[in-house]
Every structure is written in C-alpha cells, then in structure tokens.
Amino acid sequence: MTLLKSWVASANSAETDFPLNNLPYGVFSTDDLDPRCGVAIGDMILDCRAAEEAGLLVVADEPLFDVPFWNEVMEDGSETWAKLRARLTAILAAGSEDEAAAKDMLVAREGVELHMPCLVAEYTDFYAGRQHAQNMGAILRGSPSLPANWLHIPIGYNGRASSVVVSGTDIHRPNGQTKAPDAEMPSFGPSKRLDIELEMGAIVGKSTDLGQPITVDEADDMIFGYVLLNDWSARDIQGWEYQPLGPFQGKAFGTTISPWIVTAAALEDFRAPTPERDFTLLPYLNGSKDGLYDIELEVLMQPEGAAKATSIAKTNYNRMYYSAAEQLCHHAIGGCAMTAGDLLGSGTISGADKSEYGSLMELSWAGKEPFTLDTGETRGFLEDGDTMTLRGAAKGDGYKIGFGDCVGKILPAVTWPAK
Structure with a gap:
C-alpha cells in the first residue's frame, strides 16, 4: 500500500x-x-x-x-x-x-x-526472543543452550499491571535484596545492574470466559493493537530471587509503554512469518496467518546533561520466535480467562549481531564489555539520570506506521528507611 x-x-x-x-x-x-x-x-x-x-x-x-x-x-x-x-x-x-x-x-x-491509552487489566511478559534467550544462557550459565521447554512453548510470567506507565514517566532505581557471589549473606540497597528490555506489547481487545481455550486464529483476531514496551529490569535483584519461581521484584518496579496504540489493522500489510521451527509445534499452536510484523526498532541512550542521545541498538520485531497470537493462545489454553485491556510483552527482541541486542545485559555482556556513547562516556548498566528511548516503525512505500517514542528517565533510588 x-x-x-x-x-x-x-x-x-x-x-x-x-x-x-x-x-x-x-x-x-x-x-x-x-x-x-x-x-x-x-x-x-x-x-x-x-x-x-x-x-x-x-x-x-x-x-x-x-x-x-x-x-x-x-x-x-x-x-x-x-x-x-x-x-x-x-x-x-x-x-x-x-x-x-x-x-x-x-x-x-x-x-x-x-x-495511559487504556486501563491495563493484567500484564504478562514473555521470553520469546531466541537470540536473547541464548545470550542470557551464555552469560548466566556459560552455554547458549535453551531450556528444554523453550522450543515447544512460549515461556512467560505474570507481571504487575499497577507498574505499567506511559512514556515520559520517570522510573526510580529500585531497592532490593542482592547477593554477591562470594558473600555468605544477601544485602539490601539500590540495584547496581539496572537494565532495559526492548519489547513490543500486544493489547488484548476481547475477553474470554474462564475455562474457555482459544485457537491461534481466534487469538489473532482478539489483538486490538500494539505498543512499544520497555520492561525495566534489575538484573542483580532478579539474579538472587528468580530461582525457582522466576522474576518478581527485579521486574515489578516499572514497565513503560508508548502512548499510542497502533491497531492491528494498521499493521496488516506488514505481516511477517515466524521462523522455521526446530521442532513441529503441537497442533494447538498452529495458525493460518503470518504472526509477526516487519517493524524496525531502535534503542537510544542519553546521559543527563548530554546534548543528544546515542543510538545503541537497532533490530526488528520479525526476529521473534513466537508471535503475540501464539502467546495469547498458549496463555488461554489451560482455561485462563483473558480480559480486554490485558497487555502481553513479547520478550526482549534481539538479532544475531551485537548491534541488534535489545538489552544492556547483552550489549555489555553483563558489564564485562562496556560500550561507548557519542559523549565518550561508557556504560555497562544504567546510571541515574540516564534517559532511554525506544522507537519503532513499519515502513511502507513513502510512509511509515510509527508508535511515538517510548521514553523513561532513571531517578535515584528512594531512601530507605523512609524519613
């Protein structure tokens, strides 16, 4: 078009x-x-x-x-x-x-x-980017091998709808428990390994009844639209708490979305196929339409006082392994009731090249390989005063379908105990 x-x-x-x-x-x-x-x-x-x-x-x-x-x-x-x-x-x-x-x-x-463009009923975050999952495995476990279930089901966790905020909302560095590898006991204080995650958010527009599963095609028809999503992550807090039940406080302090819901109808001409599967998915995860979209994405970082932001990563939503419709279908397959206003995070979107990595954890390889900004400053993780911007657009013939910027600035942690 x-x-x-x-x-x-x-x-x-x-x-x-x-x-x-x-x-x-x-x-x-x-x-x-x-x-x-x-x-x-x-x-x-x-x-x-x-x-x-x-x-x-x-x-x-x-x-x-x-x-x-x-x-x-x-x-x-x-x-x-x-x-x-x-x-x-x-x-x-x-x-x-x-x-x-x-x-x-x-x-x-x-x-x-x-x-906020809508009332967020519930928030679920997925882990559906293969390159990101492999990178995290290499960083945290020394191997890029995937968990045994990863190639068969869209893995996710239920997050906090109360922490979802619109672009332009400042985010306080979270306090929490962390444990150094050589320490006998955990300690309490501000996160030192604060990160971003470049994601797309799918907004569910129709409700389902408790106990009623849906097909992938039905799930596709239920998606009202999409937003850019930054799932802020405290990697040190997450690393101490996530075993065996997964993310909790390391993810609960803030999730930022772009202010405009781009409808599924506006993106129809930009559909892209999911990748070839290593294993044939179980039949309930099969749909008749291409489930991803060709949406170019960019991450920018601007330290406090800097005249302009530095582009630190560029990738595309079509890098994902599972589509939003597949995620929504799996979410409801056991009978979970879905609600209009539910928000589904895609999971971090990373491509094969380092320039396409969608988190600072990957870009700096857990802080071991700091990257340099246009200002000459280096970063491994976020510092107070840093402003992060996500941008995205599907590009047509002489036009683009954009989302508006998804922006958040990091403020210092709240003093605790409160005074």
Whole structure:
C-alpha cells in the first residue's frame, strides 16, 4: 500500500509517524481539555469526544468516548473496530466532506500531555526472543543452550499491571535484596545492574470466559493493537530471587509503554512469518496467518546533561520466535480467562549481531564489555539520570506506521528507611 492522502497536510510527510494509513489511538489533555481519547494524524490529534458529541464520529449505539481510555471501544468488539477505522479514514481523507467540521476538533500534538491509552487489566511478559534467550544462557550459565521447554512453548510470567506507565514517566532505581557471589549473606540497597528490555506489547481487545481455550486464529483476531514496551529490569535483584519461581521484584518496579496504540489493522500489510521451527509445534499452536510484523526498532541512550542521545541498538520485531497470537493462545489454553485491556510483552527482541541486542545485559555482556556513547562516556548498566528511548516503525512505500517514542528517565533510588 502507498501513502493515503489526508487534508491534514502534516500527515502527508514521509517523515511523520502518523499518516492517514496509521490512525493510532491515545489519550491526551491540555490546559483547557481534560483527558480524553484522541487519534493522531500528522502533527495533530482528532478529539474523539468532541467529534462524537457533534455527531461526526458515531459508530455504536452507546457513547464510546465519554471516558478517558480506549477500553470501551475494545469491549464493543471487532465490528465496531472496523467501523471506527473506516469512519476516521473517511473524515480525515483528502477531499472529505467532513473537513470543515473536523478542523475545529483538531488539537496540535505539540505541548499536549499524553496519558495511559487504556486501563491495563493484567500484564504478562514473555521470553520469546531466541537470540536473547541464548545470550542470557551464555552469560548466566556459560552455554547458549535453551531450556528444554523453550522450543515447544512460549515461556512467560505474570507481571504487575499497577507498574505499567506511559512514556515520559520517570522510573526510580529500585531497592532490593542482592547477593554477591562470594558473600555468605544477601544485602539490601539500590540495584547496581539496572537494565532495559526492548519489547513490543500486544493489547488484548476481547475477553474470554474462564475455562474457555482459544485457537491461534481466534487469538489473532482478539489483538486490538500494539505498543512499544520497555520492561525495566534489575538484573542483580532478579539474579538472587528468580530461582525457582522466576522474576518478581527485579521486574515489578516499572514497565513503560508508548502512548499510542497502533491497531492491528494498521499493521496488516506488514505481516511477517515466524521462523522455521526446530521442532513441529503441537497442533494447538498452529495458525493460518503470518504472526509477526516487519517493524524496525531502535534503542537510544542519553546521559543527563548530554546534548543528544546515542543510538545503541537497532533490530526488528520479525526476529521473534513466537508471535503475540501464539502467546495469547498458549496463555488461554489451560482455561485462563483473558480480559480486554490485558497487555502481553513479547520478550526482549534481539538479532544475531551485537548491534541488534535489545538489552544492556547483552550489549555489555553483563558489564564485562562496556560500550561507548557519542559523549565518550561508557556504560555497562544504567546510571541515574540516564534517559532511554525506544522507537519503532513499519515502513511502507513513502510512509511509515510509527508508535511515538517510548521514553523513561532513571531517578535515584528512594531512601530507605523512609524519613
């Protein structure tokens, strides 16, 4: 598909993340407007509440935009999703008869405050990037061999929805227990090996009943859209606590997502196949569609006081071993009820080359091989004041489908005991 033209001039630039082909969903506010749902188009945002109240954007029997989150739209089902996207495209397309009315409902993106785009019901993080899993095995166990189950099931753990925050939210360095290899007892204090994980997040748009499994194709149809996701990780806290039950406090202190939900419909032309399997997956994990997407990804680091950020890694979502639909299918196969607003983290996305590694743990090989920034500073893990930015876009013919930046800055640990 080529670029679709809009009467919003900035949406027709090859450089914008938000052409008419995209139409991602977010929540914004200004000094004069309380938080409300909006759709990004070029350098503007269409105010969905205002458009609905004016009768310009009515796609359901009941109001959808009288709340500052997109869960109402999700829960109304896929027929409403399709109607909404078609109606938005009609309103914003070049030559639209609605241009005059809709112009008054546009708000400049610059200067607005962006909020969580949806209420996150539950958060599950997967471990579905093969290169990352092999790298972690080599670092932690001295061998890149995978766990016996890894090539057969998407491994994951249930995280904390309460710790999921929108881009731009500062993250405090976590306190916790760690244990040095030569120490007899653990100690307490701020994490010294603070890391990021470059991931994609899939947002579930439909609920299932307790006890009811789903197929991969049904799971694919349930995914409302995608966000960039940074699952901040305290490697030293995680290393002491994770055996035998897996991540807990080392992962519970913060997960950042980009502010715009890019719909599955907007990414349809960018589907990519999952890789050839070492073993044939069990039949319940088979689907009829390509499950991954060709989305180029980048990680940038900017120390406090630096004039600009350094690009430290570039990779692609198509490097994953398991798709979001396969992960969602496996999540529900035992009868776990899924809820509209559930967030599934893909797991760290790393490619075969070191320049494609999606975590500092890999880029610095657990701190043993520090990397150099454009400022001349070196890093093994995050220092206080560092700002991390994730970027991603699927690139078409003269346009791109972008997500907006996923940004977080590290603040010092909270003093404990509290004073």
